[in-house]
Amino acid sequence: MEFQNVYFLGIGGIGMSALARYFLHEGKRVAGYDRTESELTGLLSAEGAAVTYDEAVAAIPEPFRDRTSTLVVYTPAVPHDHPQWEWFRTQGFEIVKRSRMLGVVAQGKYVMAVAGTHGKTTTTTLTAWLNHEAGGGGSAFLGGISKNFASNLVLGPGPRLVVEADEFDRSFLQLWPDAAVVTSADADHLDIYGTHEAVREAFAQFISQIKPGGALILKKGVELAIRNREITVYRYSYDSPCDFYARNIRVGSDGRYTFDLVCPDRVLADCTLGVPGWVNVENAVAAAALLWVAGFDEAKLKGALASFGGVKRRFDFYINTPQRIYMDDYAHHPNELKAAITSFREMFPGRRLTVVFQPHLYTRTRDFCREFAEVLSLSDEVLLLPIYPAREEPIEGVCSEMLLPLITAPARVVPKNELLALLGAENPDTIITFGAGDIDRFCEPIAELLGKR
Helix, strand or coil, X not given: CCCCEEEEECCCCHHHHHHHHHHHHCCXXXXXXXXXXXXXXXXXXXXXXXXXXXXXXXXXXXXXXXXXXXXXXXXXXXXXXXXXHHHHHHXXXXXXXXXXXXXXXXXXXXXXXXXXXXXXHHHHHHHHHHHHHHXXXXXXXXXXXXXXXXXXXXXXXXXXXXXXXCCHHHHHHHCCCCEEEECCCCXXXXXXXXXXXXXXXXXXXXXXXXXXXXXXXXXXXXXXXXXXXXXXXXXXXXXXXXXXXXXXXXXXXXXXXXXXXXXXXXXXXXXXXXEECHHHHHHHHHHHHHHHHHCCCHHHHHHHHHHXXXXXXXXXXEEECCCCEEEEECCCCHHHHHHHHHHHHHHCCCCCCEXXXXXXCHHHHXXXXXXXHHHHCCCCEEEECCCECCCCCCCCCCCHHHHHHHCCCCEEXXXXXXXXXXXXXXXXXXXXXXXXXXXXXXXXHHHHHHHCC
């Protein structure tokens, strides 16, 4: 890493911003482009990065135009016909993918990786917090903003590195972990993989890259080809007996769960998790299993579980009173939505639930149209926002309206600019917003609107 400057194409992405923060900490000059201003880009600017929202080549700061001292890192979300990307390429700059850069940073570390089509961000963040509190410390690259660390980057002493292993664009194949969790391997990103079998094969390849003598912690019921005979395979579950699971589960009036954590060689009785939701108990079992493999302080682990503050936009409560509940969640896959809604229903039985959902990607909406409709029908009312396109161009006939005939609960499509007025008029007492697009920009306004009632 002899370069002095690092330029990020897509610097506002959750994974890119963590790398940008890492290189700022390493004393590098950091700059980058993103399409829109966000809370993350604002924080990066405050921390010393030069962020531009202008895609023109002229917007690249002068020091970052020297190819001998500048490394360019890009995310696949930025198209290759982007003017700055094309300029860096034609001028002979070294250009690397975010996933490859993360793989380089991970070299020489004891890597604890969390993969899965859903559940990985909370599990990764839990692992990082447990490792910080009960595992001797270390660093972490997270796929969300940890409330405990107030960041998506953790820098600490010791060789341990916790990373979120992202399957999008096969990015996780740049990692060679010492221990890994796989939470799920559902069909997703079919615009990249084509078939569910291709998704499963990519996960099988990821598993094969666990270092000899390492460990795989695989969710019970997830069946993947395990070709690596030099690793130990463990299974985990929410409450079904296997190597790691929770038993004697009970929920308090505040929605937090207490349980006994069963490990292969011990039982940690009366663990209380600091965040609500049964799905988070399952994530905690997986995170604790990673710590068990790497080594941990048992007494401190229980304290760390209790003090875990959660992840921004993962089962994230803005209002939680007897009169009104407002929760926001990043869920954008049918199985994620189902886990969140069923967890919520268990915590608050009998409440009339309004769900606001912003579908993410035309391809995902097309591929899982029926599945989305089925899980959204678990709510009492559905408000659909138009599809957030992200990196995609529109697909003829694919829109939020196509879900309406399949949803059995009352449902309608609401333009984004009418959402706040509608919620103000209808005044729902129990609401969840879901989506991976820009729906998060409504969270504070919705909380302010409904909190005043």
